[in-house]
Amino acid sequence: xxxxxxxxxxxxxxxxxxxxxxxxxxxxxxxxxxxxxxxxxxxxxxxxxxxxxxxxxxxxxxxxxxxxxxxxxxxxxxxxxxxxxxxxxxxxxxxxxxxxxxxxxxxxxxxxxxxxxxxxxxxxxxxxxxxxxxxxxxxxxxxxxxxxxxxxxxxxxxxxxxxxxxxxxxxxxxxxxxxxxxxxxxxxxxxxxxxxxxxxxxxxxxxxxxxxxxxxxxxxxxxxxxxxxxxxxxxxxxxxxxxxxxxxxxxxxxxxxxxxxxxxxxxxxxxxxxxxxxxxxxxxxxxxxxxxxxxxxxxxxxxxxxxxxxxxxxxxxxxxxxxxxxxxxxxxxxxxxxxxxxxxxxxxxxxxxxxxxxxxxxxxxxxxxxxxx
Ligand SMILES: O=C(O)CCC(=O)C(=O)O
Ligand SMILES: [Fe+2]
Numbered sequence: 001x002x003x004x005x006x007x008x009x010x011x012x013x014x015x016x017x018x019x020x021x022x023x024x025x026x027x028x029x030x031x032x033x034x035x036x037x038x039x040x041x042x043x044x045x046x047x048x049x050x051x052x053x054x055x056x057x058x059x060x061x062x063x064x065x066x067x068x069x070x071x072x073x074x075x076x077x078x079x080x081x082x083x084x085x086x087x088x089x090x091x092x093x094x095x096x097x098x099x100x101x102x103x104x105x106x107x108x109x110x111x112x113x114x115x116x117x118x119x120x121x122x123x124x125x126x127x128x129x130x131x132x133x134x135x136x137x138x139x140x141x142x143x144x145x146x147x148x149x150x151x152x153x154x155x156x157x158x159x160x161x162x163x164x165x166x167x168x169x170x171x172x173x174x175x176x177x178x179x180x181x182x183x184x185x186x187x188x189x190x191x192x193x194x195x196x197x198x199x200x201x202x203x204x205x206x207x208x209x210x211x212x213x214x215x216x217x218x219x220x221x222x223x224x225x226x227x228x229x230x231x232x233x234x235x236x237x238x239x240x241x242x243x244x245x246x247x248x249x250x251x252x253x254x255x256x257x258x259x260x261x262x263x264x265x266x267x268x269x270x271x272x273x274x275x276x277x278x279x280x281x282x283x284x285x286x287x288x289x290x291x292x293x294x295x296x297x298x299x300x301x302x303x304x305x306x307x308x309x310x311x312x313x314x315x316x317x318x319x320x321x322x323x324x325x326x327x328x329x330x331x332x333x334x335x336x337x338x339x340x341x342x343x344x345x346x347x348x349x350x351x352x353x354x355x356x357x358x359x360x361x362x363x364x365x366x367x368x369x370x371x372x373x
Contacts, residue, residue: 005257006297007034009306010047012333013294014186023198024190031187032194035308035316038295039207039323040258042303043187043246047181050302053174056218057250061338064107064220075109075164084154085148086161088112094222094251105227105234106327108219109229111163115152120213120362122348134197158366175339177216177310180246184342187306188246191279196314205315208348209243213362221255221327221335235327240309241368242343242361247305253298255329256305256337261292297325311361314353314370 013019013027033042077092078085090111095103152162167171185206192204221234234255249256297305313322329335344350346362 005252006038006040006042006305008042008044008300008303009034010045011043011183011186011190012047014190015045015047017181024193024199028190028193031190032320034321035191035194035312037321038258038260039321040297040305040307040325042300043183043306044303045182046304048176048183048304051191052172052176052179053248056176056338057336058218059166059169059172060218061250061334063109063169064336065217065334067166071166073305075166077110077164080158081155084156084161084164086156086159088159089161090164091166092359096370102232102235104234105205105224105232105329106219106221108217109164109166111165111177111216111218112159113214114163117159119211159362173216176338177214178217180340180342181212181214184209184244184340186340187246191244191312195319205243208344208350209342211345212243213346213365215242215343216338216340219339219367221252221329221337223332223334224328224330225332233326235330237324237326238343239313239322239324240307240339241311241364242309242341243312244342245307246340246342247307247337248340249299249305250335251299252329252331252333253333254331255295255327255335256297257294257328258297258307259292259324260295260299260336276323287342287363294326309341309343310353311348311350311364314350317351318354 007030009027009031011027013023024079031041072091072093073203075091077088077090080087089112091109092107093108094105096107097104132299146157154161154164188209189202192201192206193199195201195203219235224232224234237259299305307321307325308316308322310322327335327337343365344361346360346365348361350359350364351356
């Protein structure tokens with residue numbers, strides 16, 4: 001497969017409060033070009049310390065390769081109504097997801113925004129608004145001081161449970177989440193400028209992502225070769241369905257691939273046909289392979305790989321693409337990646353896409369996770 005020509009966006013102008021306007025505008029223009037086509041790009045000067053990224057990847061690798069089966073069993077994602085299950089958070093074994101009749105050859109731990117007091121607002125999924133968040137990294141100290149912190153007890157509604165942290169992960173990953181939220185906000189400010197045609201657009205997405213219902217997946221991919229699954233996929237073709245995906249991965253090459261070359265990668269691309277995944281971050285699967293090709297999106301030292309999801313494609317009025325991608329790891333070694341999905345607020349209203357009306361993001365996400373779509 002030929003080398004990718006994915007663009008690089010230096011996001012530092014949007015992280016520095018003293019950046020002169022012309023530089024902000026030119027960054028936004030480059031970003032817009034990258035989001036229109038190919039819909040994947042490298043993000044540099046993002047301010048995430050390299051040591052933190054390494055710690056995240058090392059914790060992930062060590063857990064998947066060395067954690068005792070009993071720990072994985074304890075963290076298992078469970079269905080709503082079963083123990084502490086919320087149908088979303090927790091550990092998934094290899095082969096849990098099936099795409100086009102083939103098992104996705106990865107294991108993963110999924111985390112979501114902690115559920116906080118009074119959130120997510122008017123959702124019928126969470127009518128009381130009374131529960132306090134027990135695993136809230138951001139307000140942890142403050143809540144403890146005020147004597148408010150307590151664990152919420154199961155049973156949980158769909159998506160409303162507690163994050164299941166492997167031992168030794170929580171402190172480091174919560175720092176990482178905070179960094180990702182700062183970065184995500186900078187990226188959507190730049191996107192607002194890009195779509196708004198000037199600096200007045202900068203706040204456009206801040207109001208609908210300020211309480212981002214983020215998702216983070218820590219993923220482990222054994223080589224398909226080692227498992228005798230050469231014909232299979234590590235993660236089947238899909239578009240992400242939220243706003244912006246910020247992907248950290250190890251140095252494995254030739255694994256992540258993006259569909260480049262036609263518009264079929266956008267929201268309703270392809271003929272469907274993917275089966276339910278329930279991963280909490282996947283848009284449409286399946287695909288029509290005419291008129292384009294799969295191109296490797298190899299890791300670049302110090303850069304994050306970024307792509308946009310279906311919700312941002314909708315907000316762009318179809319100008320930008322939620323490019324389909326997949327992972328096919330047939331090389332050597334065990335690959336790890338940690339995508340962070342910077343998503344809309346639970347109650348954000350997102351305009352209709354092709355053939356679909358407006359959606360409230362939390363309801364849309366619930367439908368995806370429940371597998372009704
Ligand atoms: O592991 C990767 O490189 C990408 C994973 C992915 O596309 C996803 O989880 O949505
Ligand atoms: Fe994805």
